[in-house]
Amino acid sequence: MRISSAILDTNILVRLMVKSDPEHSLVRSCLLGCIQNEVETFITTQNLHEAWAVLTRPRESNGYGFSVEQTAEAIQRLRALFPVLYESEDSLETWSRICRQHGVIGRQAHDARLVAIALSENVQHILTLNPVDFERYRPLITPVHPQDILP
Secondary structure, eight states, X not given: OOOSEEEEOHHXXXXXXXXXXXXXXXXXXXXXXHHHTTOEEEEEHHHHHHHHHHXXXXXXXXXXXXXXXXXXXXXXXXXXXXXXXXXOHHHHHHHHHHHHHTTXXXXXXXXXXXXXXXXXXXXXXXXXXXXXXXXXXXXXXXXXXXXXXXX
């Protein structure tokens, strides 16, 4: 699959930062391929908030147990690697419409926010390890698994 741009899901960012994660190599290879193929890859402030929560959450609570300092360094690296897209009035209105149209409840609101920001910035793909989480938003956005675009 050939894509020109994509928002990165938080699970991609976390796997990139955690070298011991089993999916780190897959994600790293995919992102290197994106660079080589000039695929524009973006993150959002939503990603950074979610990554902070996951990285600092204790291991026994399905997190990674990073210290605040380790997490702050990881967030800085992500911000240096990828352009950050910010929420706008347009994306907020789009998010509200998406939530109503798709019956979004609970944690699904976070994914809907990523979709809204992508749409506001004319980005049609989201690179994710869990494409099924975004299937409901087709044809607005196309979820793509890293294996689908490996060089």
